[in-house]
Every structure is written in structure tokens, then in C-alpha cells.
Amino acid sequence: MTATRPAPVTRRPSRGRKLVVAVLVLGALLVAADFGLAAAGEYQVAQKMRDKLSLSEDPSVRINGFPFITQALAGDYRDIEISATGVPVRDQLRELEVRANLYHTRIALSDLLAGNTRGAKIDQVRGSVKINAADLNRLVNQVTPFTDMAIEPDTREDVPAQAGPTTAAVKLSGNTTLAGRKLRVTAYGSVSLVGGLVEIAVSDVQLDDTSLASLGDALGAVRQALAVKIDPGVLPFTVTPTAVRVESGALTVEGTVDDIPLDQG
Structure with missing residues (x-):
């Protein structure tokens, strides 16, 4: 005689488990809504900044800080980050990277989503422009052919030691031709912020081929070619440049301004 096994008991989810699932779903919906509102705000800021910064296309805009909704309800956005690349300045520069951080932008959510920025204020703006090696190469080529x-x-x-934030030590290198020979040139000097211009001064030039160190005239031409003055254009929000930095691949000019309208371009 074969014993019959009892039918398996189907367990129903407990109320506690249902509550956890509901909370997780609700949390996911709130996070999605938060990101959606932030994206809508970022779009409106991008539209305004395209005009104000005279850009050919919308810049990248990110409203930092989570959750967005708490900033929106307070009408105080702690850090709005704006950036654009490939920005031209006159005939000198073609690949500028422009960046601005807007700290504590004060505007009602309804006005932000409607694109109405009149009356909006910013506690502080930190603006910068980055001059990359390709643009510097283009300027140097006007005097002496250089590559890389x-x-x-x-x-x-x-x-x-450099005397303050308006001067920094720099190392420049590139390929050129001296006495019919292709050489790698390395130059050391300083980059300074003078009257809103970036000025490069070269104090020492070295060649990868030390047997040509006697080419004094040629090295003088290299030094002259690298000693350029660069107009970085107007910083975002008409920020006055107060510092220059050297980083890998670029020279960065930056400054800050306090208490300005968002609509000030």
C-alpha cells in the first residue's frame, strides 16, 4: 500500500514582506521623479546658458546634490555645474573648455521649470577657461613649426616658489626641426596672468640631442616661438580672472564673483 503525501502548503507573502516591497517600489518612483525634475531644471538652465555664454549649442548642465526636490522646495540649488568644450575665441583659440560652478542659485522651482530666470540670484560663481595643448601648438606654429x-x-x-596664484611653473615640449634635423624640444619657464592675458616666458630650452646644444640662434628662435601671449576671452558670467594653473595637457585661468543675477552673461 502506497502512502499518500500531504499536498505542499503554499505560503502567502506576509504583510511585512508586502510592506517592504511597497516601500521599495515607492522609493524607486520617488527617485525617478526626482531625477526627472532635475533633468527638466538642467534643460532650462542649459537653454539660458547657451544664450548667455554665446555658445553654438547647449552646454552640459548638472545640478549637483541629492535629493533635488529638497533644493527645489527651498528654492536654493547648492551647486549647478555648467561646462562646454570646443569653444572658439576670435582666431586664436578653437578648443577652449569653459566651466562655471554656480553656488547657491536662488530661484523658485516653478520659475526654473518655466525658464523664467528673471530675479534669480547666485551667491557665488567660480568660472574658468582651459587652454589645451592643441591650441597652444597652433599659436606657436605662427612663429616656428611644432607638432605634438x-x-x-x-x-x-x-x-x-611662485609668487602667488597669478604665476605657475610650466614645462612645454614638442617636436620641431633644427638644422635640418627633427628634434624633441623641452622648455621650462613660467605662465603668468597679466592684465587678463596668459603670458608664457621661457627660461631654459633643452634638446633630446645634446650634440646640437651649440645651436644658440636656433634655440633662441624656439624660445621666442614659445613665449606667447594668449587672450583666453571673457570668463563665464564676466568673472574677473585672478589665478592661472598648469595641469597635464592644459593651462587653466579662473576666478570668482559674488552675488550676481543668473541672467548676467
């Missing part, structure tokens, strides 16, 4: 220009901070131990 590179920009680096001068990290040598014997480099004298």
Missing part, C-alpha cells in the same frame, strides 16, 4: 605639443607642470625640485 605637450603641457605639464614643472615639478623639478630646484624650481623656485
